[in-house]
Amino acid sequence: MAHSPTRRLGGSPFPPIAEYAFLSDCETTCLVAPSGNVEWMCVPRPDAPSVFGSILDRSAGGFRFGPERIMIPAGRRYLPGTNVVETTWQTPNGWLIVTDCLVVGRWHRTAARSKTHRRTPMDWDAEHVLLRTARCEHGTVDLSLVCEPNFDYGRKPESWEYEGDGYASGIIRNADTDVTLRLRTDLRLGFDGRRALVRTTLKEGDTAFVALTWRAHEPMLPTTYAQAMAAVDSTTEFWRQWLSRGMFPDHPWRRQLQRSALALKGLTYAPTGALLAAATTSLPETPQGQRNWDYRFSWIRDSTFALWGLYTLGLDYEANDFFSFIADVCEEADDIQVMYRVGGESDLQEQVLGHLSGYDGATPVRIGNDAYKQRQHDVWGTVLDSVYLHTKSRDYLSERLWPVLVQLAESAATHWRDADRGIWEVRGEPRHFTTSKMMCWVALDRGRRLAQMRGDLKTAARWKTVAEEIHADVCARGVDERGVFTQYYGSTSLDASALLLPLLGFLPASDDRVKATVLAIADELTVDGLVLRYRTEETDDGIGGEEGAFLICSFWLVSALVEIGELHRARQLCERLLSMASPLDLFAEEVDPPTGRHLGNFPQAFTHLALITAVMYVIRAEDAEAYARPSPST
Numbered sequence: 350m351a352h353s354p355t356r357r358l359g360g361s362p363f364p365p366i367a368e369y370a371f372l373s374d375c376e377t378t379c380l381v382a383p384s385g386n387v388e389w390m391c392v393p394r395p396d397a398p399s400v401f402g403s404i405l406d407r408s409a410g411g412f413r414f415g416p417e418r419i420m421i422p423a424g425r426r427y428l429p430g431t432n433v434v435e436t437t438w439q440t441p442n443g444w445l446i447v448t449d450c451l452v453v454g455r456w457h458r459t460a461a462r463s464k465t466h467r468r469t470p471m472d473w474d475a476e477h478v479l480l481r482t483a484r485c486e487h488g489t490v491d492l493s494l495v496c497e498p499n500f501d502y503g504r505k506p507e508s509w510e511y512e513g514d515g516y517a518s519g520i521i522r523n524a525d526t527d528v529t530l531r532l533r534t535d536l537r538l539g540f541d542g543r544r545a546l547v548r549t550t551l552k553e554g555d556t557a558f559v560a561l562t563w564r565a566h567e568p569m570l571p572t573t574y575a576q577a578m579a580a581v582d583s584t585t586e587f588w589r590q591w592l593s594r595g596m597f598p599d600h601p602w603r604r605q606l607q608r609s610a611l612a613l614k615g616l617t618y619a620p621t622g623a624l625l626a627a628a629t630t631s632l633p634e635t636p637q638g639q640r641n642w643d644y645r646f647s648w649i650r651d652s653t654f655a656l657w658g659l660y661t662l663g664l665d666y667e668a669n670d671f672f673s674f675i676a677d678v679c680e681e682a683d684d685i686q687v688m689y690r691v692g693g694e695s696d697l698q699e700q701v702l703g704h705l706s707g708y709d710g711a712t713p714v715r716i717g718n719d720a721y722k723q724r725q726h727d728v729w730g731t732v733l734d735s736v737y738l739h740t741k742s743r744d745y746l747s748e749r750l751w752p753v754l755v756q757l758a759e760s761a762a763t764h765w766r767d768a769d770r771g772i773w774e775v776r777g778e779p780r781h782f783t784t785s786k787m788m789c790w791v792a793l794d795r796g797r798r799l800a801q802m803r804g805d806l807k808t809a810a811r812w813k814t815v816a817e818e819i820h821a822d823v824c825a826r827g828v829d830e831r832g833v834f835t836q837y838y839g840s841t842s843l844d845a846s847a848l849l850l851p852l853l854g855f856l857p858a859s860d861d862r863v864k865a866t867v868l869a870i871a872d873e874l875t876v877d878g879l880v881l882r883y884r885t886e887e888t889d890d891g892i893g894g895e896e897g898a899f900l901i902c903s904f905w906l907v908s909a910l911v912e913i914g915e916l917h918r919a920r921q922l923c924e925r926l927l928s929m930a931s932p933l934d935l936f937a938e939e940v941d942p943p944t945g946r947h948l949g950n951f952p953q954a955f956t957h958l959a960l961i962t963a964v965m966y967v968i969r970a971e972d973a974e975a976y977a978r979p980s981p982s983t
């Protein structure tokens with residue numbers, strides 16, 4: 350390792366998943382360990398091979414900037430309203446503040462157009478720079494910089510060389526991945542093979558910066574601390590300006606709502622409008638387990654649900670770009686895939702990286718995701734629901750998108766009777782999943798509403814007939830003897846995705862079957878009150894081992910409990926879930942109920958989008974209850 354090992358509970362060299370900070374410029378993302386080591390970064394795209402991969406193997410590269418010898422910071426926070434992280438360090442002789450961000454600046458491409466951007470240019474753009482600044486606040490601090498990339502997921506170490514005169518700039522290249530990294534600092538760099546190093550002592554008031562870029566042409570690196578601080582300021586302004594467009598209640602949970610919104614925005618890929626499911630691959634869903642997947646792609650389901658979360662907060666611009674992304678990927682195709690790469694590419698073939706030891710020994714490490722080939726019948730409904738939601742409030746539907754939507758509704762009408770792999774994309778045999786059929790109903794229900802809005806009454810009537818047929822079928826075959834909606838036709842197993850029934854308006858929350866289903870899930874599909882997707886021992890998902898409680902399902906339960914009038918129970922669960930957030934208010938995909946440890950990829954859009962909906966459900970219900978309550982004077 351590039352630095353002395355951190356003392357950790359349990360002796361693992363890997364920080365707990367929840368302790369990473371997440372940075373983004375809406376193009377590239379990275380994770381910073383509490384030690385100040387960047388342990389995950391893939392460039393130039395989030396699905397490209399990593400240059401810093403020590404989250405998956407301690408030899409796969411990292412970039413530390415922090416005090417010598419001290420690895421546990423005194424405190425860390427996001428600058429409010431931003432994805433800029435500030436770390437405060439206490440050392441034996443002084444105090445240091447380090448600020449980290451992926452720089453966003455004003456749109457600067459004037460002469461030549463971008464080769465990757467397909468969406469309308471905004472005022473801001475990623476500068477493709479990871480920037481780290483340091484300021485000694487009190488006393489003296491021995492500062493250390495160790496930048497040790499290892500290209501291609503740790504398979505291609507290269508050596509640094511100086512660039513230009515003096516000690517301020519270095520360059521390192523890998524021909525196979527076609528990535529060149531440049532480092533610039535106002536300190537003196539030295540090189541030791543693949544490591545770029547700085548050792549210096551800062552006195553009170555001293556400052557320093559280091560900037561790393563992967564931009565091949567016209568790298569935009571600061572040369573002075575003042576320029577570096579200007580870049581931090583513009584990045585801060587970008588995030589705050591973006592957040593200001595949202596509507597956040599004046600409520601104690603506003604902080605969590607804003608962090609979730611910022612995490613979702615940070616998972617967008619601005620050049621195409623795609624949205625990542627998470628920033629990482631193969632963070633395990635079971636400690637040392639094999640449920641390790643690559644989430645650095647744009648799932649149609651995860652993305653449209655994320656738009657729902659952002660829409661709830663009044664943040665709806667992202668939807669325009671994502672719908673254009675959908676039009677891009679569907680226009681030339683017969684049907685929609687369940688996921689795409691962020692550039693819209695449709696091949697996500699899965700591979701195992703056998704050379705990596707995995708996070709805390711969890712193997713295999715996978716890249717790509719074979720679920721892309723599956724048939725998952727919720728996909729049509731998730732798009733149509735999302736488009737309907739946004740069209741309803743704007744009274745505008747893109748003419749480019751309509752033929753795509755017709756195709757999606759027709760696919761639902763044609764295939765709803767077929768078995769599929771379901772919303773959880775299980776790797777077992779296809780089944781007649783109840784939620785998949787329900788989502789086909791959503792596709793035709795929202796499709797007929799959209800057709801009506803366009804005045805196409807004939808199509809609307811035809812889709813309404815199919816929607817009614819699906820509805821009747823689900824109610825007849827998706828319910829068990831207890832009157833509870835089950836995982837698939839003919840089974841008695843529970844599935845947390847049935848919580849979507851009231852949330853998507855399939856049946857009113859007052860319906861006895863809905864109430865029975867929500868309560869059965871709350872009472873029988875939980876561990877310590879936290880919701881499982883399904884019981885792994887009952888569901889053939891094609892993978893061995895257990896998994897943690899799924900946070901999206903636990904937040905869905907909060908919303909569903911509100912729907913069925915169980916506000917007190919909903920509030921309690923919501924409070925408990927929020928208390929399980931990471932120190933920086935981020936969430937992975939799952940938690941281990943007994944320990945509260947985060948499991949799975951991080952940060953995970955699913956969790957943050959469901960958090961937003963659940964918190965807003967509780968706040969709105971509490972407001973309604975307060976207004977309904979007679980005032981003390983009456």
Ligand SMILES: OC[C@H]1O[C@H](O[C@H]2O[C@H](CO)[C@@H](O)[C@H](O)[C@H]2O)[C@H](O)[C@@H](O)[C@@H]1O
Nearest residue numbers: 626642648651718720772773774775776
């Ligand atoms: O359960 C096995 C499957 O697990 C992953 O899927 C999960 O993550 C997706 C991305 O967030 C989400 O859309 C899906 O609903 C989840 O079940 C994995 O991606 C699959 O390959 C795997 O079969």
